[in-house]
Amino acid sequence: xxxxxxxxxxxxxxxxxxxxxxxxxxxxxxxxxxxxxxxxxxxxxxxxxxxxxxxxxxxxxxxxxxxxxxxxxxxxxxxxxxxxxxxxxxxxxxxxxxxxxxxxxxxxxxxxxxxxxxxxxxxxxxxxxxxxxxxxxxxxxxxxxxxxxxxxxxxxxxxxxxxxxxxxxxxxxxxxxxxxxxxxxxxxxxxxxxxxxxxxxxxxxxxxxxxxxxxxxxxxxxxxxxxxxxxxxxxxxxxxxxxxxxxxxxxxxxxxxxxxxxxxxxxxxxxxxxxxxxxxxxxxxxxxxxxxxxxxxxxxxxxxxxxxxxxxxxxxxxxxxxxx
Amino acid sequence: xxxxxxxxxxxxxxxxxxxxxxxxxxxxxxxxxxxxxxxxxxxxxxxxxxxxxxxxxxxxxxxxxxxxxxxxxxxxxxxxxxxxxxxxxxxxxxxxxxxxxxxxxxxxxxxxxxxxxxxxxxxxxxxxxxxxxxxxxxxxxxxxxxxxxxxxxxxxxxxxxxxxxxxxxxxxxxxxxxxxxxxxxxxxxxxxxxxxxxxxxxxxxxxxxxxxxxxxxxxxxxxxxxxxxxxxxxxxxxxxxxxxxxxxxxxxxxxxxxxxxxxxxxxxxxxxxxxxxxxxxxxxxxxxxxxxxxxxxxxxxxxxxxxxxxxxxxx
Numbered sequence: 001x002x003x004x005x006x007x008x009x010x011x012x013x014x015x016x017x018x019x020x021x022x023x024x025x026x027x028x029x030x031x032x033x034x035x036x037x038x039x040x041x042x043x044x045x046x047x048x049x050x051x052x053x054x055x056x057x058x059x060x061x062x063x064x065x066x067x068x069x070x071x072x073x074x075x076x077x078x079x080x081x082x083x084x085x086x087x088x089x090x091x092x093x094x095x096x097x098x099x100x101x102x103x104x105x106x107x108x109x110x111x112x113x114x115x116x117x118x119x120x121x122x123x124x125x126x127x128x129x130x131x132x133x134x135x136x137x138x139x140x141x142x143x144x145x146x147x148x149x150x151x152x153x154x155x156x157x158x159x160x161x162x163x164x165x166x167x168x169x170x171x172x173x174x175x176x177x178x179x180x181x182x183x184x185x186x187x188x189x190x191x192x193x194x195x196x197x198x199x200x201x202x203x204x205x206x207x208x209x210x211x212x213x214x215x216x217x218x219x220x221x222x223x224x225x226x227x228x229x230x231x232x233x234x235x236x237x238x239x240x241x242x243x244x245x246x247x248x249x250x251x252x253x254x255x256x257x258x259x260x261x262x263x264x265x266x267x268x269x270x271x272x273x274x275x276x277x278x279x280x281x282x283x284x285x286x287x288x289x290x291x292x293x294x295x296x297x298x299x300x301x302x303x304x305x306x307x308x309x310x311x312x313x314x315x316x317x318x319x320x321x322x323x324x
Numbered sequence: 325x326x327x328x329x330x331x332x333x334x335x336x337x338x339x340x341x342x343x344x345x346x347x348x349x350x351x352x353x354x355x356x357x358x359x360x361x362x363x364x365x366x367x368x369x370x371x372x373x374x375x376x377x378x379x380x381x382x383x384x385x386x387x388x389x390x391x392x393x394x395x396x397x398x399x400x401x402x403x404x405x406x407x408x409x410x411x412x413x414x415x416x417x418x419x420x421x422x423x424x425x426x427x428x429x430x431x432x433x434x435x436x437x438x439x440x441x442x443x444x445x446x447x448x449x450x451x452x453x454x455x456x457x458x459x460x461x462x463x464x465x466x467x468x469x470x471x472x473x474x475x476x477x478x479x480x481x482x483x484x485x486x487x488x489x490x491x492x493x494x495x496x497x498x499x500x501x502x503x504x505x506x507x508x509x510x511x512x513x514x515x516x517x518x519x520x521x522x523x524x525x526x527x528x529x530x531x532x533x534x535x536x537x538x539x540x541x542x543x544x545x546x547x548x549x550x551x552x553x554x555x556x557x558x559x560x561x562x563x564x565x566x567x568x569x570x571x572x573x574x575x576x577x578x579x580x581x582x583x584x585x586x587x588x589x590x591x592x593x594x595x596x597x598x599x600x601x602x603x604x605x606x607x608x609x610x611x612x613x614x615x616x617x618x619x620x621x622x623x624x625x626x627x628x629x630x631x632x633x634x635x636x637x638x639x
Contacts, residue, residue, distance in 0.1 A: 072388070073388065074386075074387070074388045074389065075388070075389060087638055088636065088637070088638075191511075192507065192510075192511055195507075195510045195511045196506075196507055196510045196511075216531070216534070219531070219534035219535045219538050220534045222537070222538050222541070223534055223537050223538070223558060226537075226639075228636065228638045228639040229636070229639075243538055244543075321401065321543055321544055322401070322543075323394075323401065323543045324541070324543035324544070
């Protein structure tokens, strides 16, 4: 996001007519998708096999005993979750998460719009939903419906992928506050990378911008997946766990932000070539293609990693630090 | 960037790094070879811990049955494995070296050395004061809610030590403080010194908020907290975060005043004043936090709070 003078601005001329139409169509589609999936999540949960947060004994692919968090619980914590369900699953708590994430995202959006204009800002925000919300949902539903994952366990079975245990509004099977959280993280990190390294080219900045949230996630994920929170729940079975989190999570964070930053900064160039409408379509199509490519990449990656660990003599999945 | 003054900088480096080396050497020998002098808790035998005992630590409440049995049998993870601990020292020294090179290139040798040595003196002294006051005085006082304060905390592992703080912690503080204050300055270049220092302190607290629960988890146990505080954030006493903010905020302000101090009094006198401030300020912060704990605890008690507050609940 840095220009040649080291400032964080990209010159994009406003096109009020197109921007208004894009805003209307984009926001309406997003609102409809959120309304539809939120209705499905709460009123037709059997359709997407939504795990019941108040009855963990009914969970399947993975069952409660097949989750990573199960092993980290004391007996009293297990008994409590079995009796009361996932912690903090209350309406005020969920409302707070939604409102708080919306507020922070609004601040970021205002900053984004001021520096890059309406079109670029809306592409970033809607792109966040399409890119991360769709990517996470595909991964979640793949695990839930097939009971498997790209992750390959060593000496143990694979029981699915992961899922979010609670949320207010939903985009497919990803809570809206997660999509907004990703938007805030991605924008802030790439912006800071541009400020701290103004002389770097786009790839360098996208790389640093992706490494910052990935490293932060290294500390945040173990807290949010702990028995006290269970915001999201990982299935057992990855051959490499870092602080109890399957390593593909960190790979995913890195690739998503790195690629998104690159595609988003191409928008002005694409607009020059093809005009704003076609550039917008190319941007969203590229995002969908990239997220499918990332998911496809996980399969050979996990297969290769497992073979390397087996060749190195591993009898079971590698845990860093040991015992976690 | 401050111009180097080779004759002074050479003498300063010799004296400052020489003293630092001697303190680290002595503290390390004391810690590993004469642990009874500073009552160093035995990593291999948690049942022998005092102030706090194992059951008086925050950690004890989070252990599963299996973890507790393994812990009592094997002790702190890698707690007696000195090669691993020295390897961690080397890795941290490497990261700190990158930061030092950056600081030297942008601010000159004198300023960079003041930051590095200041990190040891300021944070190492502050942490050691907390650790030893808890270890030697723990259990003597009640917190304002009426619970007995079972000591403060301590670090379990470390190859080399500065007093009772591992050099890994001092160097970690150095590169987190330096990067956060530098990032704050880059992102908000027009902000005044205090505001930038405050943003730098807040970034560091924001990072520590997530790192601390992981580093104190049963599987890592890099440091251990005694039970006592009346307000826990993610299982960590809240004064830890208050301390982080104050340390980085104050240090950044003092360090950035160095050029002004040099202009007024010359480099040797500016260095002496800087060292004097960072040697005395940790005591001031310690008293401030004690007063803060007493006042906030009393306020909560007046409001009817009668047991430790956990944010988020259940942690």
